[in-house]
Amino acid sequence: MAWSLSSRASQLGPPAAWSLVRGVLPFLACVAVAILAQVILKPFLITTLGWDFAAKMIVDVGINIVLAVSLTLVNGFTGQFSIGHAAFMAVGGYTAAAIVYYGSYRIAGNPDLAGGVLSSMLVGREAPWFTPHDLLFLVAMLAGGVVAALCGYLVGLPSLRLKGDYLAIVTLGFGEIVRVLIQSQTGDVLYDPEEIAQTPAWKLAGSLGGSLGFSGLPFYTSFFWVYLLVLVTLLLAWRIKNSSYGRALISIREDEIASEAMGVDTTRFKIRAFVLSAFLAGCAGALFAHTVGVQLNAAELGFVKSFDIIIMVVLGGLGSISGAVIAAIILTILPEALRGVAEYRMVAYAVALIVMMLVRPKGLLGVHEVWERAAWDWLLGASKRKGAGR
Amino acid sequence: MTLKASAPILEVRNVSKTFGGLKAVTDFALELHKGDLQGLIGPNGAGKTTCFNLLTGVYRPDAGVGERIVLDGQSLVGLRPSRIAAQGLSRTFQNIRLFGELSVLDNVKLACHVRVTYSMLGGVLRTAGCLGQEAAITERAMELLRLFDLHDRAAEQGRHLPYGAQRRLEIARALATSPKVLLLDEPAAGMNPQEKVELAKLIRRVRDEFDVTILLIEHDMGLVMDICERITVLDYGRTIASGTPAHVQADPRVIQAYLGAVDDEPAPAAGGTHA
Ligand SMILES: Nc1ncnc2c1ncn2[C@@H]1O[C@H](COP(=O)(O)OP(=O)(O)OP(=O)(O)O)[C@@H](O)[C@H]1O
Ligand SMILES: [Mg+2]
DSSP states (O other): OOOOHHHHHHHHSOOHHHHHHHHHHHHHHHHHHHHHIIIIIHHIIIIISOOHHHHHHHHHHHHHHHHHHHHIIIIIIIOOOOOOHHHHHHHHHHHHHHHHHHHHHHHHSSOOOOOOTTSOSOSSOOOOSOOHHHHHHHHHHHHHHHHHHHHHHHHHGGGGTOOHHHHHHHHHHHHHHHHHHHHHHOOOOOOOHHHHHHSOHHHHTTOSOGGGOBOOOOOOOOHHHHHHHHHHHHHHHHHHHTSHHHHHHHHHHHOHHHHHHTTOOHHHHHHHHHHHHHHHHHHHHHHHHTSTTOOBOGGGGSHHHHHHHHHHHHHHOTTOHHHHHHHHHHHHHHHHHTGGGGGGHHHHHHHHHHHHHHHOTTOSSTTSOTTSTHHHHHHHHHHHHHHHHO | OOOTTSOOSEEEEEEEEEETTEEEEEEEEEEEOTTOEEEEEOSTTSSHHHHHHHHTTSSOOOSSSOOEEEETTEEOTTOOHHHHHHHTEEEOOSSOOOOTTSBHHHHHHHHGGGGOOSOHHHHHHTOHHHHHHHHHHHHHHHHHHHHTTOGGGTTSBGGGSOHHHHHHHHHHHHHHTOOSEEEEESTTTTOOHHHHHHHHHHHHHHHHHHTOEEEEEOSOHHHHHHHOSEEEEEETTEEEEEEOHHHHHHOHHHHHHHHHHOTTSOOHHHHOSOO
């Protein structure tokens, strides 16, 4: 053909070195901001202001942002309706927990927190900047992500043949299977160093606490780890959305037949979306498992948790990253603020979802980001229509 | 203009499709040479769109009858639609299928995806290759929009475009995949006479400027007879005539098919103003 993408691209492209800097620098900035949050914001909130509860909320908000944005990749961009997201969180959480807990035993003989300054929400703790245990935690988190991603691949496979409700049922079933397997098929958590030292790794992997939950986990999760993951997730999602790959994902949601006809291998892209989404949810699960005040239990990572995440994605706008972030913030804080009526939460969510589907099926912001005008056109459009009616 | 002696760019033989008991297409055959602008006509339900779906891999042709679809030396039978698009066969849809929530510009940019060589990781890291290709894609998409007089509406959502503009956007999007052969399914449907005249010019221009071969389904006989050099006529899934517009118009079977089958369908001769 007369037009060649590669030759024109090489004329228009920036120098490789410069683009490397521009491409990688934001990721380093994510690390820097996460460190600042941990060493400045955390002590300020907890020690200076005494807002322990706010600090805890900020951790919860962060984890929910990762969950909502990761689900946005599948439900929002690609238009596949997955309702088992919490299961990926559970898989990642339990994987990481087993590695951190039993790994700590193998290394130090006990499961106690031994991370550096960047880990944990404790204040005034004497610790070096970084310890081998931080590395263990990082590896555990990534391993949790990888195992969840493998599950994402398996769940993604039926999505090639199933659409809409049918896929939703498969993902729901997957979520329940994960929950039930962890609850009923895993043995008690071991805590005798001698015994742990002698038990083979594969057997330790099955000693996850069963229906009692995984108790005794060290609380590594901190502002640093949470906001590192949040920022990296946002950067990832944002850059994907604004690349050819993001357009490809969204085109599947808009019209799968046209998408395929325009050269998008819809099978491959759906799987990719599932895998990446599950990876991030698995990492978020790892952070959740090691949060202060959390007793990791698969019972809490069932359908209700998945539904919480879906609500965030749907309210925010199917495909809007900033919408998912805002919805995650509001829907994490709101139930805490309205403690007294918390029992009606699910009812309120269900009603909100139904109303949403009726008046604004693509969520408050649609595919758009908050700062894009198109996100608000519907609001202006609606008010205009109302004005005309009068 | 074209050397008929050279190998055809698109060669189709023995392509049939049965839906349950219905033979939608029977023994479809076609030979397009580089630069051809050919018409595919026939009464409603004749199987024209099904032919497009067979060529682009939406449906698989009935197997075991020596079915053959070869684009520029490459067999397309059994490939998935995205691979066929990558090989250089692109299309528009009779019932418009735009990506409604995407901007007009992004609709066209998406179609450049088949030519993209940077990886997803490259997109996340914004490598030089990614940035260069994105810039080239944007430039190319704007050029195409300008050609189709859509550049003023580049930022609008696809679904907000008026009907005629949506049809033009479909063609622009199909062209963005850099096809060797372009299949247009009723591009003039729903357009007013003025728009149709413009469209006819545009289709010719596209063929000449983009070095692309075009197969066109159209009910507007004036348009078809005007711009197509050759025409194939389908009726009940069978090819009943094939040749120059004048030849086809004079064919008694064609007249019979149009006058006998569907009352509200104008006979080719009646609608055609050009011979
Ligand atoms: N997926 C399908 N399943 C069953 N029958 C089908 C399918 N697609 C098409 N048909 C039938 O095949 C026949 C040919 O349809 P097709 O859409 O190809 O006609 P067409 O020539 O494009 O007509 P029109 O001019 O109305 O667009 C019709 O009888 C139609 O009902
Ligand atoms: Mg048709």
